[in-house]
Amino acid sequence: MKRSQINAIMAEADAFARAHHFYLPPFAYWTPEEWRRKGPEAREIVEHNLGWDITDFGLGDYAGMGLFLFTIRNGSVDNLRLGQGKVYAEKLLIVDVDQVTPYHFHWQKVEDIINRGGGKLLLQLYNSTPEGGLDDTDVTVSLDGVVRTLRAGAIVTLGNGESITLPTGLYHKFWGAEGRVLVGEVSTVNDDHTDNRFLDPVGRFPEIEEDEPPLHLLMGDYGRYYHPGA
Numbered sequence: 730m731k732r733s734q735i736n737a738i739m740a741e742a743d744a745f746a747r748a749h750h751f752y753l754p755p756f757a758y759w760t761p762e763e764w765r766r767k768g769p770e771a772r773e774i775v776e777h778n779l780g781w782d783i784t785d786f787g788l789g790d791y792a793g794m795g796l797f798l799f800t801i802r803n804g805s806v807d808n809l810r811l812g813q814g815k816v817y818a819e820k821l822l823i824v825d826v827d828q829v830t831p832y833h834f835h836w837q838k839v840e841d842i843i844n845r846g847g848g849k850l851l852l853q854l855y856n857s858t859p860e861g862g863l864d865d866t867d868v869t870v871s872l873d874g875v876v877r878t879l880r881a882g883a884i885v886t887l888g889n890g891e892s893i894t895l896p897t898g899l900y901h902k903f904w905g906a907e908g909r910v911l912v913g914e915v916s917t918v919n920d921d922h923t924d925n926r927f928l929d930p931v932g933r934f935p936e937i938e939e940d941e942p943p944l945h946l947l948m949g950d951y952g953r954y955y956h957p958g959a
């Protein structure tokens with residue numbers, strides 16, 4: 730993706746969230762120059778992969794297959810292993826009409842996906858086979874505390890305020906309908922480097938073509954700007 734496209738997506742996402750009275754934390758707005766001056770006090774943001782995360786899954790068609798994410802909070806794998814401290818995570822997602830996040834499941838992370846405003850969010854669901862394929866068995870999920878059993882490949886529609894709990898090993902694909910959707914994700918600790926199993930191989934993080942300076946840093950940029958010991 731071009732940096733100019735990333736910058737434009739950031740500005741639009743921020744405006745969309747604000748229009749729904751959802752506000753990002755202060756570090757969302759630090760400039761690259763401010764990041765260069767940050768010390769060890771900001772280490773949690775970097776080590777826990779908080780912040781801006783925009784992906785086209787390496788396919789070069791963000792509008793067709795892409796996702797806007799902002800990780801607001803996240804514990805660590807150690808927290809999870811010890812069952813102590815921050816064992817949870819929260820993200821903001823923005824999903825456009827017909828903008829697909831392809832089939833994947835998580836080995837460790839249980840996530841609630843919440844429609845917080847805007848259009849509708851559609852999710853298509855399959856159990857996974859032991860070999861990592863799509864299973865044809867019925868899917869049992871909890872929607873806002875109400876259990877539903879669905880046919881393999883059924884599509885669930887979440888209106889504003891509705892949510893679904895996605896257990897580990899459950900394949901999900903999702904996209905928006907009727908308008909851009911403000912989506913919340915509340916989950917156990919998130920590790921996007923190890924915990925995503927995509928059905929078809931895709932990249933989780935985009936290649937960036939630097940055609941202008943970054944407006945704000947993506948989580949993948951921290952290593953080039955943040956040097957707390959320097």
Ligand SMILES: [Fe+2]
Nearest residue numbers: 833835840901
């Ligand atoms: Fe997921």
